[in-house]
Amino acid sequence: MPKKIALLPGDGIGPEIMAEAVKVLEAVGKEFSREFTFQSLPIGGTAIDEFGDPLPPQTLQGLKESDAVLLAAVGGPKWDQNPGNLRPEAGLLRMRKELGVFANLRPVKAYEPLLHASTLKEEVLAEVDLLIVRELTGGIYFGDKSRKPHVSGEQATDTLVYTTEEIERIVRMAFVIARNRKKLLHSVDKANVLESSRLWRETVNQVAKDYPDVQCEHILVDNCAMQLIRNPRQFDVLVTENMFGDILSDEAAMLTGSIGMLPSASLGAQVGLYEPIHGSAPDIAGKGIANPLGIILSAAMMLRHSFGWEQEAAIIEQSVQEVLAKGARTADLAGPQDTKVSTSEMGDLIVQAIGCRIPS
Ligand SMILES: NC(=O)c1ccc[n+]([C@@H]2O[C@H](COP(=O)([O-])OP(=O)(O)OC[C@H]3O[C@@H](n4cnc5c(N)ncnc54)[C@H](O)[C@@H]3O)[C@@H](O)[C@H]2O)c1
Ligand SMILES: CC(C)[C@H](C(=O)O)[C@@H](O)C(=O)O
Numbered sequence: 208m209p210k211k212i213a214l215l216p217g218d219g220i221g222p223e224i225m226a227e228a229v230k231v232l233e234a235v236g237k238e239f240s241r242e243f244t245f246q247s248l249p250i251g252g253t254a255i256d257e258f259g260d261p262l263p264p265q266t267l268q269g270l271k272e273s274d275a276v277l278l279a280a281v282g283g284p285k286w287d288q289n290p291g292n293l294r295p296e297a298g299l300l301r302m303r304k305e306l307g308v309f310a311n312l313r314p315v316k317a318y319e320p321l322l323h324a325s326t327l328k329e330e331v332l333a334e335v336d337l338l339i340v341r342e343l344t345g346g347i348y349f350g351d352k353s354r355k356p357h358v359s360g361e362q363a364t365d366t367l368v369y370t371t372e373e374i375e376r377i378v379r380m381a382f383v384i385a386r387n388r389k390k391l392l393h394s395v396d397k398a399n400v401l402e403s404s405r406l407w408r409e410t411v412n413q414v415a416k417d418y419p420d421v422q423c424e425h426i427l428v429d430n431c432a433m434q435l436i437r438n439p440r441q442f443d444v445l446v447t448e449n450m451f452g453d454i455l456s457d458e459a460a461m462l463t464g465s466i467g468m469l470p471s472a473s474l475g476a477q478v479g480l481y482e483p484i485h486g487s488a489p490d491i492a493g494k495g496i497a498n499p500l501g502i503i504l505s506a507a508m509m510l511r512h513s514f515g516w517e518q519e520a521a522i523i524e525q526s527v528q529e530v531l532a533k534g535a536r537t538a539d540l541a542g543p544q545d546t547k548v549s550t551s552e553m554g555d556l557i558v559q560a561i562g563c564r565i566p567s
């Protein structure tokens with residue numbers, strides 16, 4: 208049976224990078240005799256323009272009927288003044304909630320050929336290989352929001368809510384992952400200030416009893432943000448709530464040289480959702496210069512986590528390493544010595560590398 212992949216190209220650079228991910232999946236399919244069917248569905252700003260809804264019912268239906276979902280990015284200045292529920296981002300959040308993908312895995316790997324491309328020192332970055340496990344369907348993103356008049360103008364409220372159950376399931380997943388890596392887990396919170404973080408920390412301590420072989424450390428989020436830049440190699444798996452994970456993962460992207468490099472997998476009970484961590488990059492959209500590696504590596508995560516195709520995932524990841532080692536770079540990473548390539552040229556190079564790795 209062919210695997211049904213729902214594609215959500217979205218806005219800005221989304222369609223440009225999505226085209227490269229599809230090329231790569233087709234190449235893997237050809238080499239390994241795997242069949243895919245692709246269904247492209249509207250989401251975000253383009254869906255608002257066409258259907259007046261950032262997550263139209265037919266999109267949600269299509270996602271639920273698919274075997275896995277690949278999203279590029281949503282958002283852009285055109286929709287920034289829309290009311291909250293009619294913003295592109297509202298469609299993305301509603302989709303995550305509807306699919307129940309509470310666990311967002313964001314691996315951060317410093318590729319050797321890119322060490323010089325970061326604004327940080329090479330010796331700090333060498334061999335960084337960590338994983339941020341971000342809670343994705345709770346916290347301040349999903350709590351009640353309100354506005355009311357105030358003597359100074361208005362008062363706005365966002366509510367940060369977590370239940371023991373929501374914390375426990377993500378923390379348990381992080382412990383299992385940590386057990387299969389270096390057996391080191393940092394739980395990131397703000398327990399010195401936030402009640403939700405105090406519940407988070409208590410729950411982590413309870414769950415930790417079931418994983419005595421995993422070393423578990425608590426770290427406050429402000430210190431964690433600093434330590435990620437000071438000495439990132441001290442971390443292996445980090446687990447944290449929704450907004451802290453969002454911010455820390457953009458910060459951690461600079462350990463790789465570009466936010467365009469980071470993939471992610473969002474997992475839960477049903478279908479898996481795969482997306483690069485970056486946004487729609489309106490400043491470079493339509494120029495053919497966006498880095499497609501984040502979405503290509505997300506496609507690799509899809510093959511591994513949704514279909515259990517480890518070899519196929521690894522071949523994509525090895526091809527990315529190889530192409531980078533040969534000096535090809537999109538504009539976000541290119542230095543004077545490098546060969547600067549466009550979005551589609553980068554996709555072609557990965558496809559070629561896949562072809563060369565498999566003896567026919
Ligand atoms: N998952 C998502 O769909 C997602 C994630 C983050 C932001 N957004 C949305 O994207 C829009 C723009 O947000 P932003 O500018 O804060 O963040 P962004 O991640 O889109 O861009 C930040 C910077 O990184 C660069 N960049 C991002 N991805 C890149 C890539 N693949 N290759 C090369 N350079 C890349 C951009 O050019 C920009 O300079 C907003 O509407 C925001 O809400 C969407
Ligand atoms: C666009 C936005 C809602 C989203 C988030 O905050 O989760 C993005 O920043 C991300 O990291 O996927």
Ligand SMILES: [Mg+2]
Nearest residue numbers: 453454457484
């Ligand atoms: Mg983000």
